[in-house]
Amino acid sequence: MSSLSLRSLVKRYDETEVVKSVSLEVAEGEFVSLLGPSGCGKTTILRMVAGLLAPTSGQILIGGEDVTRLPPNRRNLGLVFQSYALFPHLTVADNVAFGLRRLGVKGAELSGRVTEALARVRLGHLGDRYPRQLSGGQQQRVALARSIAPRPGILLFDEPLSNLDAQLREEMQIELKQLQAELGLTSIFVTHDQHEAMTLSDRICLMAGGVIQQIGTPEEVYLSPATGFVADFIGSPNKLSGTMRGARVDLGGGIALTSANDTLADGTPVRVTLRQEDVAIAPIADDAGAGAIEGTIRLRLFEGASVQFLVAVAEGVELLARVAQQDPRATLAPGDRVRLSVAPERVFVAPAGAAGA
Amino acid sequence: MSARRISGLWLIAPVTVLLVVGFLAPTAIMGMLSLRNYSGMSGIGDSWTLENYIGVITDPFYLTIIGRTLLLGVIVTALCLLLAFPLALFILRSGPKVQTASILLVIFPLLCNIVVRSFGWMVLLAPRGIINEALIGAGLIAHPLPLMYDLTGVTIGLVQIFLPFMVLLLIPALQNIPADVEAAALILKASRLRTFFTITLPLALPGILTGSILVFVLSISALVTPRMLGGPTYRVMATQIYEEFMTNLNWPGGAALAFVLTVIALALIWGANRIGNRLTRGISGGNS
Numbered sequence: 001m002s003s004l005s006l007r008s009l010v011k012r013y014d015e016t017e018v019v020k021s022v023s024l025e026v027a028e029g030e031f032v033s034l035l036g037p038s039g040c041g042k043t044t045i046l047r048m049v050a051g052l053l054a055p056t057s058g059q060i061l062i063g064g065e066d067v068t069r070l071p072p073n074r075r076n077l078g079l080v081f082q083s084y085a086l087f088p089h090l091t092v093a094d095n096v097a098f099g100l101r102r103l104g105v106k107g108a109e110l111s112g113r114v115t116e117a118l119a120r121v122r123l124g125h126l127g128d129r130y131p132r133q134l135s136g137g138q139q140q141r142v143a144l145a146r147s148i149a150p151r152p153g154i155l156l157f158d159e160p161l162s163n164l165d166a167q168l169r170e171e172m173q174i175e176l177k178q179l180q181a182e183l184g185l186t187s188i189f190v191t192h193d194q195h196e197a198m199t200l201s202d203r204i205c206l207m208a209g210g211v212i213q214q215i216g217t218p219e220e221v222y223l224s225p226a227t228g229f230v231a232d233f234i235g236s237p238n239k240l241s242g243t244m245r246g247a248r249v250d251l252g253g254g255i256a257l258t259s260a261n262d263t264l265a266d267g268t269p270v271r272v273t274l275r276q277e278d279v280a281i282a283p284i285a286d287d288a289g290a291g292a293i294e295g296t297i298r299l300r301l302f303e304g305a306s307v308q309f310l311v312a313v314a315e316g317v318e319l320l321a322r323v324a325q326q327d328p329r330a331t332l333a334p335g336d337r338v339r340l341s342v343a344p345e346r347v348f349v350a351p352a353g354a355a356g357a
Numbered sequence: 358m359s360a361r362r363i364s365g366l367w368l369i370a371p372v373t374v375l376l377v378v379g380f381l382a383p384t385a386i387m388g389m390l391s392l393r394n395y396s397g398m399s400g401i402g403d404s405w406t407l408e409n410y411i412g413v414i415t416d417p418f419y420l421t422i423i424g425r426t427l428l429l430g431v432i433v434t435a436l437c438l439l440l441a442f443p444l445a446l447f448i449l450r451s452g453p454k455v456q457t458a459s460i461l462l463v464i465f466p467l468l469c470n471i472v473v474r475s476f477g478w479m480v481l482l483a484p485r486g487i488i489n490e491a492l493i494g495a496g497l498i499a500h501p502l503p504l505m506y507d508l509t510g511v512t513i514g515l516v517q518i519f520l521p522f523m524v525l526l527l528i529p530a531l532q533n534i535p536a537d538v539e540a541a542a543l544i545l546k547a548s549r550l551r552t553f554f555t556i557t558l559p560l561a562l563p564g565i566l567t568g569s570i571l572v573f574v575l576s577i578s579a580l581v582t583p584r585m586l587g588g589p590t591y592r593v594m595a596t597q598i599y600e601e602f603m604t605n606l607n608w609p610g611g612a613a614l615a616f617v618l619t620v621i622a623l624a625l626i627w628g629a630n631r632i633g634n635r636l637t638r639g640i641s642g643g644n645s
Contacts, residue, residue, distance in 0.1 A: 052540050072543040079544045085537035089559045089637065098555075099545035130638065150545065 001028045001186050002063030002076070002153030004049065009058035011044050018044050020210040021058070026154075029184040031177075033197035036207035037233070042190045046158055049188065051075050063153055073102075078147030082159040084139045086131040092118070092142050093127035099150035117149035118142075120179060137168045144176070148183065155180075157189040161196065173199050194234055198222065206230050228350025231273035238274040238319050241352060243267060249349055253314030255293055259347040269352040278346040279321035281309060281329055284337040292341045295319070297334050306330075311340060391612035401608060409613035419597075419614065426594040427621070429508065430577040433515045437523040437572045438565065440516070445527035463524050471518060475585040478514045479505065482586070506588035514582040519575055523568040530564020531557075559636070566633040574622050594618045 004026040011019040019041040026032045034042035047053040049060055051072035060068045067075050078099075087095050096114045105113060118124045121141035131139055140160060147155055161169045161176075177200050180187055191197050197204050198218040206213045206221060206229075213233075214226040225231035232239060242249040244264045248256045249272055257272070264270060284294065295313035307330040309321045319340060323329050332338065391409055394402035413419045448459045466474065481487050482504035489501040504510055534557065542552040558565075580595040587593065592600070594614060601611030 050540075050544060052543075071549075072540070073546045073548060075544075076546075077544055079541065081537045081541065083535060083537050085535060085541040087538060087542070087556060088535070089562075098542070098547070102546035102551075146541075146545070 003028050005061040007059040010056045012056040031187045031202045033189045033201040033204045035197040040207040041210040046190045076153040078152035078155040080143050080157045080160040084143045096146045096149050117145040121145045154186045228271050231348035235275040240272040242272045253317050255314045257347050258344040259349050260345040261349050270349040273348040276320045276322040280341045281321040282339045292339045297336045387612045393609045395609040409609045426577050430573045433576040434569050434573045436516045441523035463521050471581045475582045510586040511583050514586045519572045526568035527564050530561045534560045
């Protein structure tokens with residue numbers, strides 16, 4: 001296992017800076033996700049780490065060694081591609097053996113390690129097949145086995161699960177997490193799916209516009225978003241605009257909420273982010289606590305595990321609230337009058353038009 | 358058979374008639390002709406014989422011509438492949454402007470008649486042609502190099518003429534190689550050279566085979582270029598068939614030689630397909 005350091009990494013194409021001075025430290029055995037919308041530079045960073053793209057400036061260190069100018073075949077990496085990138089003319093076993101053969105592994109050791117790698121991804125019985133004879137999920141597991149077989153210092157993932165259907169994706173997430181924990185692999189995982197990033201990662205590096213917005217554990221990124229962009233990107237947010245009035249945020253229409261953020265000056269126009277799951281909903285008879293807003297349920301959306309309510313709180317102001325399906329409040333119906341409240345530390349405000357939007 | 362199917366068959370009727378009248382019938386007539394006896398005195402006889410075929414496959418004169426034709430085909434195909442592969446890769450990996458320009462340049466020679474192009478090569482390669490005159494003038498050689506009326510001249514001419522076909526068939530074959538596969542090999546510690554030989558080349562094999570079969574068959578059956586650049590002395594099968602029909606008026610002999618050429622071509626296509634299927638089992642078709 002190796003550590004990874006990115007130091008002021010920049011990638012520029014002609015006039016456009018795709019990656020703007022990104023620095024990141026990944027410890028041995030750590031699982032870090034690069035999360036962000038498409039075009040945020042996350043895949044570019046991964047390809048630079050892999051050696052498939054040359055950075056415009058900056059340094060890449062693997063295990064303390066500067067590899068910035070080394071070709072991909074001298075970096076001791078594994079890479080799992082979104083497209084699987086299996087060798088179609090080789091059998092599953094030969095695909096897995098490819099990297100091992102380059103290390104000079106031969107004979108009984110070779111077949112032993114191929115069998116072991118395939119067993120780890122539960123494909124021990126399919127060694128003789130060709131990739132096109134396998135399903136998408138099986139192909140991605142072969143790609144995984146092929147990457148881990150040579151025991152790389154760092155394993156890179158380029159949106160490996162996004163070609164799989166939803167259920168298979170969740171299964172693979174669990175398998176991947178188990179495998180990574182068992183092998184203690186240093187992993188960099190590129191994804192645009194926040195749930196995937198939160199489920200799998202030790203730390204998330206959230207990116208937008210070629211810049212790191214926040215690096216932190218999934219809890220940190222979720223509970224204390226560093227920028228307005230992070231607050232908007234993570235969770236299922238209500239996005240509103242308002243104005244600071246002391247410690248309260250005026251949302252217009254006579255609606256105001258208390259925010260724990262007291263760094264912004266009075267009168268500052270702000271973007272307000274309220275997570276659906278943070279919006280507490282209660283029948284009008286209950287006392288929903290301080291800062292409660294009254295409204296009427298417009299829509300009730302049954303989602304299975306949860307129920308979503310669209311609540312009109314004032315002229316032109318609607319909020320989405322979400323409760324677990326088992327919750328007694330899940331039985332509220334359209335037309336019901338309700339009280340909504342949000343804890344002050346869950347009211348995220350950021351200056352309107354701030355960087356990272 | 359449903360009415361729909363029958364009305365669908367009408368669509369292929371014109372081409373069926375064309376093939377029967379324009380290809381199958383003449384081939385059958387040629388086949389019968391090749392089995393007729395012939396003598397220089399009385400012309401085409403009316404008894405049946407295998408003499409023409411036996412003549413072709415036992416007479417050292419014909420065997421030399423057959424061997425020479427096959428050798429020419431192999432050399433032209435190999436050279437086309439060697440020249441076309443890097444060119445196809447270059448075209449595929451350049452930007453859209455360079456790509457369009459280079460594909461146009463590849464196709465451009467096809468717009469020029471083969472007779473004209475072969476004559477152009479004669480002007481260049483002749484004993485007193487431009488190349489020899491220039492080399493003598495520069496004092497590099499004392500006597501003209503033999504560039505024409507032999508294997509060298511015919512090879513140069515045919516390679517230049519068939520190169521576009523090979524390039525145009527290799528481009529889609531290389532394009533079909535999935536984008537990340539070569540990157541995957543590099544990351545698994547294969548050198549660029551090894552990646553080329555173990556990944557790129559095998560995956561391009563279907564295109565290599567198609568291109569090679571096409572160029573080979575075109576080379577062994579080419580008439581104009583070998584006739585012009587090979588001259589009267591350097592004979593290949595196609596020129597000899599022409600000779601039998603037009604000069605010797607030995608139609609049965611010419612027909613037999615033509616059938617031998619056809620059988621060789623068909624056998625090669627069949628063999629190449631068999632090999633191809635075995636080597637590309639993971640890429641296309643095959644058992645599952």
